[in-house]
Structures are given as structure tokens and as C-alpha cells.
Amino acid sequence: MIIIGIDPGLAKTGFGVIEDRRCTEYGVIKTPSDEPIQTRLRTIFHRIQKILDTCEPDELAIERLFFSRNVTSAIEVSHARGVVLLAAAEYGIGSVGSAGGSGSGSGGLAVFEYTPNQVKQAVTGSGRADKKQVQKMVTALLGIDENIPPDASDALAVALCHANQMSGQTSGIV
């Protein structure tokens, strides 16, 4: 089972791919703030499409957005999140023999959403863990011995959260 986790953002979209709890790929898609928003969204969309084509994930995990966030940031994240979800919906459609998810009902890659608390709980055992703790546990759980950019680490955290959910665990560190 190959899972891609995505942490969307207009300036930085993190992604991380895990297969049987090993990390096979991670990175951050950056877009320059002096470009028009539609050009930045296009960059994110095409990069995600390429990553999906290369990594051939079975499922996609992404954080659910909440009220409590800063509204301006929620608006920016949602624009990026929209094109990431579109890339998931487009994945494998129209091409023969490519991987397709089971959850969306009309083709595409199955998408699973988790709250920020569920993600933190899954990788640190606490829903109130800070970013540093999440980053530390992600590298420990996946046996990564290099520094991961925070956005990639958040993406891997949501992928791990989904892997736990699929295997019936309630916490990733149990």
C-alpha cells in the first residue's frame, strides 16, 4: 500500500510518500509570491500530477481545514488544497491500467482527510504536540536520518496517520 500525504499551501506544498511505513519520497513544492495566484496554482497542480504519476500511490491523505485557523491563511491554503484535490480526482482517469483509488465513487485517487489533532495524536501520541515534536517523531518512525523540511514532515505525518488508521491503530507510537 503506497500512501501519499500532502500538506497544501500556496507558497509551500509539502508532500511525502510512504510504502509499508518506509518513506520513499518527500519534498516541498515552492511558488514565488511575485507570480499571479493562477500561475502559482498551475505550478502546484502540475507538480502534484507528476508526483502522482511517478509514485503511483494507492491513497492520498490530507489535513482537514478548520474554523480556528487564521482566515487569510485558510483562504490561501484552500486555493492550493482545491488544485491538489483536483489532481487526485484526475489521477488515472482516461488512461488505461493506471492505479485508481476506491473512495471517490467516480474514479481518481481515494482521498482521506484527518483533523490536525488526529495527525498529531497519530505520530506523537498527543493531539497537542507542537511542530518540532511532530517532525522529530516522523523522522524517528520512518527511520530518516536527515533533516526534513517542516512542510514535508507535516505531509509525512498525515500519511502516517492514514497508515495507522488503515491498520486499525489509534496511535502511531503504540
Next chain:
Amino acid sequence: MIIIGIDPGLAKTGFGVIEDRRCTEYGVIKTPSDEPIQTRLRTIFHRIQKILDTCEPDELAIERLFFSRNVTSAIEVSHARGVVLLAAAEYGIGSVGSAGGSGSGSGGLAVFEYTPNQVKQAVTGSGRADKKQVQKMVTALLGIDENIPPDASDALAVALCHANQMSGQTSGIV
């Protein structure tokens, strides 16, 4: 000059096309709430792509999103807005001889954003006009003698706002 105005939303995305201040096309793209969000975004994206291909607009006008809105609704609108802007960025790229905007710096359709107040001001002369007044003035200004759905009327209002801006008018009813 052909201008398309778009009023994005996850459940209903209104669109309206004007050419020399005559309405040539309007409508509402609806997506069912029981479908996964990625499927709904895919529907909006492909419908907008088809409308752009059919109407061949020179420019796209869309409302800017603001803090004051309800956060949950802002998140939903932003997802839809993201795929609409992506369709604008993709428009005409890679195909020969199709129309392309001038504003985005790297191909695609030029996008212009206006605040809700600018739009209301442009079509009614007051930034504090209500939806009904906007709808009434849009039909009057464009000489439409049928009932327009509110989402299409809002889309036509932002297209009219942009037409005024381009012609140097500060208010659409002057």
C-alpha cells in the same frame, strides 16, 4: 472585448459572459453535496474549461475574498476559486491559435480581481447595495428581460465591474 465573470462556489458556481456590454451567455454550475469534494471540484474545473473554450473570453473577472466572510464558507469558496483560477491559467496554453490573456505573465487568461464593494459600487452606485439591487441593476444594464439565478447575476456583476474599470468609469450607472 469579451469578459467572463465568475462567482465561484462549491455547490454553485455562477458565470456570465459579456461582449461590448451585451450578455452573450450566463449560467450556474451545480455540484451535488453527496459527492466527494474532489469530484465536485473536477466537475467545476471541466465545466469552466468548456465554457472558456466555447466563449473565448479575453479576460476573466472574479471577486476577491475577504476576512469578514464566514470562515467555513470562505474555505469552500476558496477550493472552488482555486480550480477556476487554474482553468484560467491553463486556458490556451499548449494549443495553437487560441485566445490568451495578457495579465498573468506566463500565458493563460488574464485574471482581474475586485472586492465585493467595488462590484456593488460598479453596478448599483453603492458599495452597500443588497443582492436584490445588484440583480435588478445587472438585468437593467444588460437589457435582460428574464429572471437570472442570483449566482449568474453576481458573476455578470463582476464582469460589468471589470468592463467599467477598463473603460475608465468609476460607476456602472453613470
